Amino acid sequence: MSAVTFTSAQGDAQALRGLDGGGGSGSSRGWGGPAPKRIVTGYGFWIFILSDMIMFAAFFATYAVLLGQTAGGPSGHDLFNLRNVAIETALLLASSFTCGLASIAADVRNKIWFQVAMAVTCALGLGFLAIEGREFADLVARGAGPTRSAFLSAFFTLVGCHGLHVSAGILWLLTMMAQVFAKGFREDIQRRILCFALFWHALDIIWIAVFTVVYLLGSAK
Amino acid sequence: MTNGREQADDIDVAPGDEHLEGGVAQRVLGYLAGLALAILLTATSFYVAGTDLVWQPSIPVALVVLAIAQMGVHLVFFLHITTGPDNTNNVLALAFGVLIVMLLMVGSLWIMANLNHNMMPMDQIMQMQR
Numbered sequence: 039m040s041a042v043t044f045t046s047a048q049g050d051a052q053a054l055r056g057l058d059g060g061g062g063s064g065s066s067r068g069w070g071g072p073a074p075k076r077i078v079t080g081y082g083f084w085i086f087i088l089s090d091m092i093m094f095a096a097f098f099a100t101y102a103v104l105l106g107q108t109a110g111g112p113s114g115h116d117l118f119n120l121r122n123v124a125i126e127t128a129l130l131l132a133s134s135f136t137c138g139l140a141s142i143a144a145d146v147r148n149k150i151w152f153q154v155a156m157a158v159t160c161a162l163g164l165g166f167l168a169i170e171g172r173e174f175a176d177l178v179a180r181g182a183g184p185t186r187s188a189f190l191s192a193f194f195t196l197v198g199c200h201g202l203h204v205s206a207g208i209l210w211l212l213t214m215m216a217q218v219f220a221k222g223f224r225e226d227i228q229r230r231i232l233c234f235a236l237f238w239h240a241l242d243i244i245w246i247a248v249f250t251v252v253y254l255l256g257s258a259k
Numbered sequence: 260m261t262n263g264r265e266q267a268d269d270i271d272v273a274p275g276d277e278h279l280e281g282g283v284a285q286r287v288l289g290y291l292a293g294l295a296l297a298i299l300l301t302a303t304s305f306y307v308a309g310t311d312l313v314w315q316p317s318i319p320v321a322l323v324v325l326a327i328a329q330m331g332v333h334l335v336f337f338l339h340i341t342t343g344p345d346n347t348n349n350v351l352a353l354a355f356g357v358l359i360v361m362l363l364m365v366g367s368l369w370i371m372a373n374l375n376h377n378m379m380p381m382d383q384i385m386q387m388q389r
Contacts, residue, residue, distance in 0.1 A: 073271060080273030084349060088356030095360040099367035124305055131297055138290040138337055141275070142283055236275045239337040243330050246301075250326035254308040255319055 076229055083233040087240045090203075094244050097199060098251060101192040105256065109187035114256030117182055119173070123253045126169050127245065130204075133162035134242040141235045147223045156215050159238070163208045170201050193252065200248055203241055210234050272345040275338055293336025300329040 072078070105114075140155035174194070177183065184194035214234050217227050277286060304325045307318060334340045340349055379387075 076276070077271050077273045080275060081348060081352070084274040084352055088352055091356055092359050092363065095363045096367075099364045102364070102368055103371045120305065120309070127301055127305075131294065131301065134297075134333070134337055135290055135294045138293075139287065142286050142290075146283055232273060232275050236338065239275070239333060242337070243333050246326050246329050246333070249301075250304060250322050254304060254322050258308070258318065 075225075076232065079229045080232050080236070083236055087236055090240070091244065094196075094199070094247070097192075097196040098247065101196045101252065104188045104192040107188035109189075111187040111190065112180075112182050113189070114193075114252070115258070117177060117180075118253050118257040120253060120257060122169055122173055123249055126166050127249050129162045129166040129169070130242050130245050133159045133166070134239055136162065137235055137238045141231065144218075144223060144228060144231045149218065149222070152218060153215060156211055160208055160211050160215075163204055163211070167201060167204055167208070170197070174198070193256075197248060197252060200241070200244055203244075207234075207238055207241055210237065270345065271348055272339075272343075274340065274349040277339045289336060293332055296332045296336070297329055300325050300332065304329075 073081075136155045136159045140152050140159060143149075143151035143155055177190075182190055184191045211234065214227075214231055217230070221227055277289075304322055307313065307321050307325070310318075313321070334353075340346060340353060342350065
């Protein structure tokens with residue numbers, strides 16, 4: 039009787055220290071040796087994305103603080119064209135969807151569908167950038183460039199930073215298309231596709247905050 | 260005796276990976292559901308922003324709530340962040356990120372509004388400098 043109790047207590051203690059070598063079952067998470075590389079890479083990139091969001095939070099806070107500091111210049115209500123913003127939002131949302139389709143195609147190792155979905159994602163992203171670039175050029179031409187007021191400096195910093203992220207994402211996207219074309223769905227390529235998908239979806243999440251805080255709240259009367 | 264943990268979720272899942280046995284059609288359906296919800300929330304946001312039908316001071320609150328809801332939709336349907344035990348690490352990192360983001364934004368707005376409130380009106384500062 040007492041021997042049984044002793045054995046089980048000893049077993050528990052060994053399990054607590056991880057002495058049973060992760061157990062044959064492998065059910066004790068964290069004790070089965072290092073995690074697969076896909077999880078390590080994905081998790082590390084997840085941390086990067088979260089820190090990127092913290093950087094954006096700083097830009098959002100700056101924008102919110104400087105919202106009223108127009109220095110006698112135009113405010114958001116005078117400048118923003120919500121039709122353009124709606125089109126930009128639609129393009130980015132659709133590109134997030136096609137990026138998801140590309141992830142599925144990569145998982146089932148279908149090269150053709152992967153390239154098609156990535157190409158559509160790229161086209162939608164370029165459309166977004168074209169509209170945003172036209173909007174910026176239009177603002178500058180109307181004398182509402184980033185030097186006009188603190189409000190416009192904050193606006194161009196925040197929205198421009200998101201646009202730069204999208205540009206970098208498109209370069210990455212083209213790189214992934216080329217790598218899959220040249221090297222196929224190797225393990226390391228698959229990890230890069232995973233990280234790229236995280237990046238692209240995260241950009242869309244940041245855009246939700248941009249169109250809500252900057253455009254919809256900013257154009258309120 | 261089933262433990263639950265020993266079945267499918269005895270190993271973590273990378274952020275962005277789906278823990279799903281279903282086929283391609285089921286996964287595409289998941290993305291379609293996310294897309295539909297996102298379109299619904301976005302359309303509601305744009306509609307609410309320009310409407311005269313609701314009490315005006317409630318509009319900013321509604322917009323923020325809709326935005327947070329849509330971020331949740333994107334996290335669940337596109338980034339596959341779930342509440343499952345295989346996602347604990349991803350959720351914890353996300354929670355910490357959200358905490359820092361909240362501290363940064365609320366703290367900045369609070370401090371700057373307080374400073375602004377306590378500052379002397381601009382015309383009086385101008386007079387003191389004369």
